[in-house]
Amino acid sequence: MKRYITLKYEFQRRISKRELDTGVYSLVHARPLLSVENLSERAVSELKADPQIQMVVPTMPLRLISPVAGDSLSLTGNWGIRAVRADKSQYDGSGVCVAVLDTGIDTDHPAFAGMKLIEEDFSDHGNGDRNGHGTHCAGTFFGRNDNGRRIGIARGVERALIGKVLGDDGVGQSEMIFKALAWAMEQHADIVSMSLGFDFPGMITRLTEEGWPLTLATSTALEAYGSNLRMFDALMAVFKAQAAFGVAPLVISAAGNESRRDIRSDYRVAVSLPAGAEDVVSVAAVGRHDGKFKVAEFSNAQALLAAPGVDITSAWPGGGLRTISGTSMACPHVSGVAALWWQFLRETDIKPTARNVAARLISNARKNVFVPHTDEADVGQGLVTAPLP
Template identity: 55%
Template sequence: METYLVLRKPPEQRIGFTRSAIRGGSATIAVERIPGHALSDLKKDPDVLVVTPPMATALISPRQSTQEHPPTGSAWGIASVEADQSPYTGEGVVVAVLDTGIEKTHPAFAGMDILEEDFTGEGIGDHDGHGTHCAGTIFGRDVNGQRIGIARGINRALVGKVIGQRGGDSQMIFDGLQWAMRERANIISMSLGFDFPGEVQKKVDAGWPADLATSEALEAYRGNIRLLDALMGFFKAQSAFDAAPLVIAAAGNESRRAVNSRYKIAASIPAAADGVISVAALQSSGSLYEVADFSNSHAQVSAPGVNVLSAWLGGQLKAIDGTSMACPHVAGVAALWWQHLREKRSPNLASAVTSHLTTHARSDCFVSGFDSSDYGHGLVTCPR
């Protein structure tokens, strides 16, 4: 028997269920061991939306910055998104970070209410540094006089550990997304991706022919995309109750623009899923900005992703590069917009924040013209 993820309709949508839709209802993703002969019948069940094997996931791994960050002063991304000019701090907004965990004792998170949950089986905490860095950019407090966080007024955060030292899989991400929803996250930040090449290589290493390994991995990838799209659809259905979180994800680091201007890889899953805000990485070029060499294309918005200074393991600060570093900038900016629009009593906050992120993104600050396939709507900008 093989392991599958099975997405079923919410109870209120199932055949024979007569109650009207209930607030907070959601689909159920179950992990089931299914024999091969029963798989076809399960897929025909009208109450089953998706059946797919889980697939490997991986960090959108950061790159060591080749630039030296000055020993004092704020991280440069703070000013680039105009967080230093915004009167908003993210107070009262709840942000979830699905990543490698967090070093909760870091000075950047002093005094915060941080709820940790482990989905890897390895226990809470961060042994990598990636999750700590992303969290620092979103809501980190100043460290030794240096500002690293966009939304320093956030007091409650959720940190789901969905990738550990032994990697992760899509089940962990789906579990993390549903957990964040149950815990009433307003914004969810993910700097990770579904590892299609790794899934193929794993099967080839196990002795599978390359064409069969690719076919099986593609089937799993397609099923996981369908499951993610369905889950995002259920999130969106909660927007009428203002219970829908805004989901933001890094576009990926596989492009190699410096080698060839056409060597641009499209944004990967989950960033490319319907309803997810995908983020490209920028670097400074004098007083202007340009897309980073590694940044994947067709993202919706862009943010600083090169030489980004933030929290690191051991209570330290470290500057690294990647769309992983751009994504939390957008999550932090989104938190400021969330606070701003909530104070104005705007309905359907997740959709309203999405609209303001895109309509207020700047497209006049890039070198040599504007190409939406590189920058999306442009550089995100905080409310003022």
């Protein structure tokens, strides 16, 4: 038997049999319910025939988007804060509830002093961060100053949801991220930041190590990838329906680090899941080059926006700082700027929603800051930019 994720909706109003049979009903009144269990092929077929079950998909591996080693600690702080102009913004994310779905967080780090951090472990490894990735991303997103050094974009955020969806080894299963997303919505997160990916190559490797023929392992992994994409899109559809009422988050995700432009300029791949799912803001990484910005060699293509992701200094478990690179580091820059825009809209009497904030991120992104001949497929709509006075 294989492990499967089942999705059904709990409706807040009575849904008629005809609505269930036809699938025509409003997701505004739906709450996603997810369960995970080992099922036989017969049990899967029976569940798929049940009109109350929306989807049954096999689980697949998750992994953090492994960072690239960076240069030694910068003495001038996080250059990315200046690049996105957060240092010139009058907004700090006050009143915005955010979520980070990653490897957990070091709650004792001085960068998070005075914050209300709500932890939930979906990995079975226990709360806390014994990897470092989650603490680093959270530090860039909303960390306070560390010994006078600014490391965070949205330093006014007071409430953060920390969903541990990856174990201490940086791996997990897809049901962890799905459950965490539903949890974040129920906890009224405004912005969700994710620097992780669905491990398609890892699934093939695991299956072949178990004796599966390569072609069969690849086909099985591809089926799981496609099924999990549909599951992600189904959850995002619920978010989109709820967003009009201001009760659904803007979801932001790293594009991935699988490209290899350092070997050949055309060795680049498109954004991976979950960044490639519907209505997710995908983020590419850029670094500094001759006074301009250049796409990172590892950054996946076709992302929606670009942000600083090379040599980013942020918090690390144990109270210190570390400099690393990756689209994982670019993602919380966009998440932090999104928190500033969320506050901006609220204070200008415009209802902040995922759609409205995403529109601001896109319309205010800059394209005149990149090196000549930059391909739009590498940087999307441009470099994310904070609201200015």
